[in-house]
Amino acid sequence: MRDEEGEAVVIREYDPKTDRDGTDAVDRDCEVGPGGGMSLHADLLGDPVARIRRSPRYLMLVAETSGPGGRIVGLIRGTVKSVATGESRPGAPAFANVGYILGLRVAPSHRRMGIALLLVRQLERWFELMGAEYAYMATDRSNEASLRLFTARCGYSKFRTPSLLVHPVHSHRLRAPRRATVVRLAARDAERLYRSRFAHVEFFPADIGAVLDNALSRGTFLAVVDKGGYEWRGVDHFLSSPPASWAVASAWDCGGVFRLEVRGASRLRRGAAAATRALDRVAKWLRVPSVPDFFRPFEGWFVYGLGGDGRDAAVAAEALFASIVNMARGAAAAVAVEVAALDPLRSRIPHWRRLSCAEDLWCMKRLGGGGGPADGWDWARSAPGRSIFVDPREV
The missing domain is CATH 3.40.630 (Aminopeptidase)
Incomplete structure (x- = not known):
């Protein structure tokens, strides 16, 4: 694909030797916050893959404009691991390989060009190569652009609504x-x-x-x-x-x-x-x-x-x-x-409402063309349980 200036945009794996400044710039441009002129800035302590490095398998992709003066205009991070599905089976708990999407960013100058969609699809292909059966992501319910991307264009379903206290x-x-x-x-x-x-x-x-x-x-x-x-x-x-x-x-x-x-x-x-x-x-x-x-x-x-x-x-x-x-x-x-x-x-649980999020939103879909398992049970469409285990490596 090409941006508004006609430069091609390519998706590739993050290179720690050359890409740190470019990814830091995208993260800064995409700060979010509580409003009132304030923004929340996250500093990954000089390591853009710090949030995913402790997971068993991880990958970071960047979107870069080609040609002279090419720059990074988007990024996405993902991990793959084996987790319990909450499904009741005799003998032992049911586990599945899942891919988790986090840190999707696109520079304001390059939004509405399909770059986010390309990043998500490329990461999903890697999930499948790693044996993932499902992919999921978390977002704020008020993030309409993110919800449109994942639910309307990428086939994700609204899955769980935990509270961040x-x-x-x-x-x-x-x-x-x-x-x-x-x-x-x-x-x-x-x-x-x-x-x-x-x-x-x-x-x-x-x-x-x-x-x-x-x-x-x-x-x-x-x-x-x-x-x-x-x-x-x-x-x-x-x-x-x-x-x-x-x-x-x-x-x-x-x-x-x-x-x-x-x-x-x-x-x-x-x-x-x-x-x-x-x-x-x-x-x-x-x-x-x-x-x-x-x-x-x-x-x-x-x-x-x-x-x-x-x-x-x-x-x-x-x-x-x-x-x-x-x-x-x-x-x-x-x-x-x-x-x-x-x-x-x-x-x-003691908490401050002003600092908390009453309803976070997790979205999920089954990979591999969207088909369900042989027994007809699909975790992405299952009813919520009373508990959920949040892996701190993905915070």
């Missing part, structure tokens, strides 16, 4: 339910617990051990609601005799991959936020809902693998999230978690 990290500690006991699990115990109790949850990664062992994983924590307190006696005892109400979750340090920054804020907004932080530092007992310094590069943590069981599981989940927020003091400005629309644990 975000809480800022303050100088004071976040209060947690006193009747919950929180303990830290060893990585191997955490893997056994996850595989035993959550291997059937949608998008549970087959390589969960690699996720838990990653240097960016800050630990796995178990919260138990028990009037007499709780003592961890090992994973075997827990699996054979679980407490009445409990929840488990792990923490991931996104700061090891990228930093965020809100740009374009007025001096008045910056000054008001700084005043709340100053008051919080000198009078922590007031528990001021201070606003972190989002106007300089900041880091965030992500809570993944959240799940539990029992009448008071939501209370246990609240204790877990509050504990992780407190643990992030001095290391991150905010902590986020993504939960399924029907997840009963979401009701107790």
Whole structure:
């Protein structure tokens, strides 16, 4: 294809030796934000493939104009892995190879030329070469251009609508339910617990051990609601005799991959936020809902693998999230978690509405010409479950 100036546009694999400046420029041109003249900038710490490098298989493509003075005008990133589909089968959970699309960008000067469509189709071909049966992507429900591209032109269906819940990290500690006991699990115990109790949850990664062992994983924590307190006696005892109400979750340090920054804020907004932080530092007992310094590069943590069981599981989940927020003091400005629309644990997760997204949107399609499996079951058209496992490597 050719752009408005008659130059051909070609799709090729990203070259780290020559393409970094060009991809950085496209990312800067495509900043998004909360409005009011502000924009959200993501800095991948000098590595454009940092967000996908920790996945088993990954690829980054760029769209480049040909000829003298050619420049990069688009990019897309993707990963392939094996995950649980949530389908009920006797014996073992059903797994499928899926491709995940993220980081689709096209420079404003080259939009409405079909470049995004070319990038998506090229990445889907790579997914199929890697054995992927499905492809999926996540976007904001208000991103009409992205939705038109994927649902109207690429054949994706609206699949799941999880909520992204975000809480800022303050100088004071976040209060947690006193009747919950929180303990830290060893990585191997955490893997056994996850595989035993959550291997059937949608998008549970087959390589969960690699996720838990990653240097960016800050630990796995178990919260138990028990009037007499709780003592961890090992994973075997827990699996054979679980407490009445409990929840488990792990923490991931996104700061090891990228930093965020809100740009374009007025001096008045910056000054008001700084005043709340100053008051919080000198009078922590007031528990001021201070606003972190989002106007300089900041880091965030992500809570993944959240799940539990029992009448008071939501209370246990609240204790877990509050504990992780407190643990992030001095290391991150905010902590986020993504939960399924029907997840009963979401009701107790502390968060700020202004920072959160009530309905994120995931879209999916089956690859290989769109035909369904031999038994007629198609994950892309299945009903949502109560839980979803969000891989932190794709945040």
